[in-house]
Amino acid sequence: MASERDVNILAIVTAEIRYRLLASIAMVAVVMASATTVFFFYWLSELAAERTRVIQRDLGLNLRILPAEADLESYWMKGYADGVIDQSLLTTVQQQEVANRLVPMLQRTVPWGDGEAILTGIGEEIFVRGESLKPVFGGFGDTVGELTLGAIAAGKRRLIEGDRVTVLGQEFLVKRVLAPSGSIDDIRVYGDLSMVQSLLEMPGKLNEIRALECECGEDVADPEAWIRETLEPLLPGTQIVRQDRLAETRRRQRIMADRMTTAVTPVLIFFTSLSVAGLAFINCQQRRGEIGLFVAVGMSAARIGSIIATRAALLGGAGGVLGVMAAWILVDQLGEYFVGTGAGRIPLQGLHGLLGGLLGSLIAFCGALVPAVLAAKSDPATTLPGD
Amino acid sequence: MEPILLECEQLTREFPTSGKSVRVVDAAALQVSRGEMVVIRGASGSGKTTLLMMAAGMLRPSAGLVRVLGQDPYQMSPDHRSRLRATSIGVVLPMFHLLPYLDAADNVALGYVGSHGRTEATKLLSSMGLGERVRQLPDRMSAGERRRLMVARAMLHQPPLVLADEPTANLDSANVDQITGLLREVKMRGGGVLVITHESPARFDADRIYQMRAGRLEPVTDPDLV
Numbered sequence: 170m171a172s173e174r175d176v177n178i179l180a181i182v183t184a185e186i187r188y189r190l191l192a193s194i195a196m197v198a199v200v201m202a203s204a205t206t207v208f209f210f211y212w213l214s215e216l217a218a219e220r221t222r223v224i225q226r227d228l229g230l231n232l233r234i235l236p237a238e239a240d241l242e243s244y245w246m247k248g249y250a251d252g253v254i255d256q257s258l259l260t261t262v263q264q265q266e267v268a269n270r271l272v273p274m275l276q277r278t279v280p281w282g283d284g285e286a287i288l289t290g291i292g293e294e295i296f297v298r299g300e301s302l303k304p305v306f307g308g309f310g311d312t313v314g315e316l317t318l319g320a321i322a323a324g325k326r327r328l329i330e331g332d333r334v335t336v337l338g339q340e341f342l343v344k345r346v347l348a349p350s351g352s353i354d355d356i357r358v359y360g361d362l363s364m365v366q367s368l369l370e371m372p373g374k375l376n377e378i379r380a381l382e383c384e385c386g387e388d389v390a391d392p393e394a395w396i397r398e399t400l401e402p403l404l405p406g407t408q409i410v411r412q413d414r415l416a417e418t419r420r421r422q423r424i425m426a427d428r429m430t431t432a433v434t435p436v437l438i439f440f441t442s443l444s445v446a447g448l449a450f451i452n453c454q455q456r457r458g459e460i461g462l463f464v465a466v467g468m469s470a471a472r473i474g475s476i477i478a479t480r481a482a483l484l485g486g487a488g489g490v491l492g493v494m495a496a497w498i499l500v501d502q503l504g505e506y507f508v509g510t511g512a513g514r515i516p517l518q519g520l521h522g523l524l525g526g527l528l529g530s531l532i533a534f535c536g537a538l539v540p541a542v543l544a545a546k547s548d549p550a551t552t553l554p555g556d
Numbered sequence: 557m558e559p560i561l562l563e564c565e566q567l568t569r570e571f572p573t574s575g576k577s578v579r580v581v582d583a584a585a586l587q588v589s590r591g592e593m594v595v596i597r598g599a600s601g602s603g604k605t606t607l608l609m610m611a612a613g614m615l616r617p618s619a620g621l622v623r624v625l626g627q628d629p630y631q632m633s634p635d636h637r638s639r640l641r642a643t644s645i646g647v648v649l650p651m652f653h654l655l656p657y658l659d660a661a662d663n664v665a666l667g668y669v670g671s672h673g674r675t676e677a678t679k680l681l682s683s684m685g686l687g688e689r690v691r692q693l694p695d696r697m698s699a700g701e702r703r704r705l706m707v708a709r710a711m712l713h714q715p716p717l718v719l720a721d722e723p724t725a726n727l728d729s730a731n732v733d734q735i736t737g738l739l740r741e742v743k744m745r746g747g748g749v750l751v752i753t754h755e756s757p758a759r760f761d762a763d764r765i766y767q768m769r770a771g772r773l774e775p776v777t778d779p780d781l782v
Contacts, residue, residue: 180662181655181658181662184657184658184662185655185657187657188656188657189657458653459655462653462655462666463666463667464634464638465614465641465647465649465653465667466641466642466647466666466667466709467638467639467640467641467642467643467667467669468638468642468666468667469635469638469639469642470634470635470638545634546634548609548614548615548616549614549615550606550609550614550615551615553649553651553653554651554653
């Protein structure tokens, strides 16, 4: 006795997939290639945007909040500002959310051996958006009793990592010597902010807050005016200096990167859909006679549509999920090659697989729908093979 | 109940061929009533299959009128026309139009409306002597067996009107008797049958016979002249 199962749509579709295994694999492969392309470029754009942000961060800072009495001519000559501001202003700046990253600093010229050095205390960076990023002055990790030396400051005194030095009467361990930067930073001596405040007998005082990554969006026509308008009333006793050209260039570059991502992804989806549609069209033309037979035996349009949709969901979905996995592996392996060292990793999530499956199903369904509808609307006598 | 199951008036079909049109069926008139077996004979290419396709709602005529159970299928949407075939017309197609990846029972139950289509198909195939073949794929079956699958598919939903194009082609005498017997059963239970065949009309117990010549359908009054 034969099985009592009824002829359901899934049985028809799976039987066809088994029967046309090679064609089905080809369909999965094309959808997979499309999904891989879309997700690969999308994720690569994400990594590139992240990398761009990191590069921008390393280029310099946007805002410098200085004491009101600081003479800017002296500031640019000496590399730091005279006067002090209260450390509590840091919280005020943080609350205004004009910049993502805030770096509190205290700097003074101190005698050191036969000469002088700029003692620079750097506090823990504050991230307004909440996520912790690689610090601007990353890798120092100085604790009390340790210093990081600029290249010239160390070279002139023949100091290397692990040496012990005395500054303002206290002994410190040279934790690290920086590579030459070609800037005034080469003559700095870096240390933990609280330690430097204590050493200079200036507790709770800063002479500069550096604010990085302006939070002004694309809709802000004049970022500088917006920042001044926001901050100046709240920061008595300070002045704000902005490195306009650099900051504006970075802002524009970031917007351009965002636009690139926005523009490239739909174009990729369009062209990959076109390739899948081409394959599906050829496939459907070959299956035209079959659809004619469905119509001839009285199958409803809904049932025929369900067969096509189920096939698309199975093959397209599988292709989409595989495409996401392939794209993730490619980005994981090649990401650094394309966007540079430190590109980071994209976390693979179940949601990505779901999106890939949906995208693949949609691509396959769209590709199959039009020729199927045309075949279903035709007289079956004209679509049945041999007639 | 509608006494006339199928009615064709001035049914014409032309096909465009290299800039001009060829009239394949020319103003054919035909009726099939309940309890009636109508046979059409004719040479290959005379337009028989085209006529049957138009009658089945599967090929829109260039001119003329078709009524199935009083309804013009070409006034319906394609989907409604399809449903009409699924419920009221059994069509035996002229070629082996079977899905190669479905077994015999699934092929027979393909357009069945309602549940248990496969069970019903299995029963019908068993009654036709194909009980052992229900799980076979069509390409593993003989031409005669495949022909019987085509007939079984047309009969499964017990339609009042059966349109059969060469239902006994490639069959041996015993199987011809079986198929003609099935068609006669349709007639006996009050249905109507239109058959295109090269067999003797006597084997179908035909009530009326038509001859198709170059697209024109002519009634045959003396079967001996066929």
